[in-house]
Amino acid sequence: MDPSSLDDEIESILFIAREISGEYSYTLFKVPPLRSNEGYRATEWGDLAQPMWKGRMRIVETSKGVTIRLEDGQTGEAFALAPYDTLKPSVEAALDSSRYFVLRVEDSASGKKAYIGIGFLERSESFDFNVALQDYTKRFKAAQNPPSPTSTTPSPHLPPGPKKDYSLKEGQTFSINLNLGSKKSTSGILGSSSSSSGSTGGGVPLLPPPPSAPKRK
Numbered sequence: 001m002d003p004s005s006l007d008d009e010i011e012s013i014l015f016i017a018r019e020i021s022g023e024y025s026y027t028l029f030k031v032p033p034l035r036s037n038e039g040y041r042a043t044e045w046g047d048l049a050q051p052m053w054k055g056r057m058r059i060v061e062t063s064k065g066v067t068i069r070l071e072d073g074q075t076g077e078a079f080a081l082a083p084y085d086t087l088k089p090s091v092e093a094a095l096d097s098s099r100y101f102v103l104r105v106e107d108s109a110s111g112k113k114a115y116i117g118i119g120f121l122e123r124s125e126s127f128d129f130n131v132a133l134q135d136y137t138k139r140f141k142a143a144q145n146p147p148s149p150t151s152t153t154p155s156p157h158l159p160p161g162p163k164k165d166y167s168l169k170e171g172q173t174f175s176i177n178l179n180l181g182s183k184k185s186t187s188g189i190l191g192s193s194s195s196s197s198g199s200t201g202g203g204v205p206l207l208p209p210p211p212s213a214p215k216r217k
Helices: 003-009 123-144
Strands: 012-017 026-030 053-062 065-071 078-084 091-093 100-106 113-120 186-188 191-193
Touching: 012 123, 053 078, 053 123, 065 100, 078 100, 100 123, 113 123
Parallel strands: none
Antiparallel strands: 012 053, 026 053, 026 113, 053 065, 065 078, 091 100, 100 113, 186 191
């Protein structure tokens, strides 16, 4: 056997719904044709207490993709297969219950497709079923668009253009002149002012303090 063909036979189980309390974890219903674009409702599938089939579900991942398998709970024989496509998901949740879903199953030989309803006995299982598909979708999209190791996102606080090197080269120096000893008068829009703190000059006059309250005799 060619060792390279072994990868096709490796299966990773993303989710499995097992037998519970003498009944199988999910039940199968015949779904009537969709009459509107709103979606499916489990209450329109007939008597939910009388499913047309019971069995086991597994989400299996291989090198070729992910398939939702509906199997006999005792023998493991496949009853129906629903290839999962992240672009065109083959799973749709019912509008009126979080435990019921519609699967688009496909016959690999003839290519025919059909829509069937499934129902989980426990809400925790339907939640895990959803999470397993969401996790695979995230991994698949991340693998299709891997981040480039050389690409870096520029900071929005930096100006565009090539980076400039402002560091000092070997042997380079710079000096700063600080005239701390000189006191020069300056003039501005509001008038001239002197560096002396005792002179008011022609600057802005200081406002007098507020008058004190009159003393009571």
